[in-house]
Amino acid sequence: MRITEEELRKLTLIAMKELGEKATPASVKKVVERAVDKLTPVSSNDLPKSDKASGRIILTSFGLDHPGIAARITQCLSDSGVDIRDMSQKTMEEFYTIIMIVDITNSPKDMKDIQADMNKVAEELRIKIYLQHEDLFQAMHRL
Amino acid sequence: MQYEFEEILETIKMTELEHFDIRTVTLGISLRDCVDRNLDVTKQLIYDKIIKYGRKHTQFAKEVESQFGVSIANRRVSVTPIAIPFDKFKAEEFIEIAKILDKAAEEIGIDYIAGYSALVQKGFTTGDLELIKSIPQALAQTKRVCSSVNIGSTKAGINMDAVMMMAKAIKETALLTKDQDSIGCAKLVVFCNAVEDNPFVAGAFHGVTEPEAVLNVGISGPGVVLDAIKEAGNVDLQQLSEVIKKVIFKITRAGELMARKVAEKHGIPFGIVDISLAPTPAEGDSIGDILKAMGLEDVGAPGTTAALAMLNDSVKKAGLMASTSVGGMSGAFIPVSEDQGMISAAEKGNLSLEKLEAMTSVCSVGLDMVAVPGDTTAEIIAGIIADESAIGLINDKTTAVRIIPAYGKGVGENVDYGGLLGLAPIMDVRKISGGVFIGRGGRIPAPTRSLTN
Incomplete structure (x- = not known):
């Protein structure tokens, strides 16, 4: 067991x-x-399905650095009830890159809505924001 | 962080800058249960079935596309080779079936539906003959229907009567669609060793051994490979092969993941990943450019076949490792009109038809989207088909001919379809004919290669 x-x-x-x-x-x-x-014995039905989609999304943002970008993005995520699991930032001269792993499992919105929200933020701040499901990175970069 | 910064940025670079996309998700639908003695009932059955399975094909693909941020360039449908279930119909009735396929494709919002096909490598049924007879009209009277005919296989040999028939069908199709640069020929493929799970149009069909419905995927990504080779710089060929393999591995994994998700949404089985490198006319999305980046002055230079062989083999090795469901054509495509590097080589006269033929012996899929002068005779086209088929026959591989004898045009001109079909410079063809050889008819016997048991 x-x-x-x-x-x-x-x-x-x-x-x-x-x-x-x-x-x-x-x-x-x-x-x-x-x-x-x-505890009841684990039956095969209880085993986690390997292809079960998790709610983890990779958010990548980059562009010309200016104050308030991380604040605006995280505010928007927070408004949607999205949980930030990990976050990392690098700047190179005037450019920045932010990568976040976020979890949308407990968000009332689905990925499409959050993408739409982020597109608005991206347009407003003249930056790029991409949201891609974590499974893609698992498939491409992990054996 | 669970993922390296570089890994995430590399993925974004692939999808945003290097044209990495899923070339096609193709929904295979069996029409074997759509036969009725009444043509109108048959048409309704076909229409209903395609709508039933295909209704949400585009929607599902778009959902998966946005979930992963990788674009799916095309959504297509393939059906059972029409001559098989509808064998008893006559040519004019087959044309009606083509029209209903066209209508169904339009209704579900896809650009091409493929499988207006017959498999005649060993001989014809009456339905096969009627279907072949109907092809030129069917292609001229529809927009979305693609046709293919398999005229040879390693197990059966080459049906030379069918070769001649198809050469005539190509000529007639060119004539009937002369107002649009003979576009009908771009939707007609002649195969040797056709595969039953090919997701790529125009040659796709849903083989008779396939399930009720299945989802196959064709990946793309010449742009990604091109950039990786450029970045690798001056390395030896073993290292270069390694570079290619790493990139292909990643894009194959992404392709399979996305196809599985689309299949899941449809509630149908996932079939195969076709790991072919498929170019588009977009700048940088070219197999020709990859060959040049490998070190050729231009496509067609001595060394081209060797470079292509290595590229193709590296793609296969990585694809096989990345997916347990590799199928379809799975090689590098070298369609002339759909590849900027190939177009430019043909325009400059660096790439001849003969060199192209040699290249097809080491990759998929054959003489693809090749335009030749409109006055090329049916006998010469038949000879070209026979030669190409012989390469497939002896090497136990798929080869195909999609040739456009551009009506009213000659060398120095081109046919321009725009979009994915691109632009084909008209290539010179030798005027000497093998007509008497072809005219003997019958079948080139199956080679010793066929006796594998």
């Missing part, structure tokens, strides 16, 4: 809650065994 990270976290939480200060190796074992029993 496979235990996912998520399940491990749950187990730890249960053990912590039940034992509090008075943890002994024997009591931990007991609690863990009880908790594992509660």
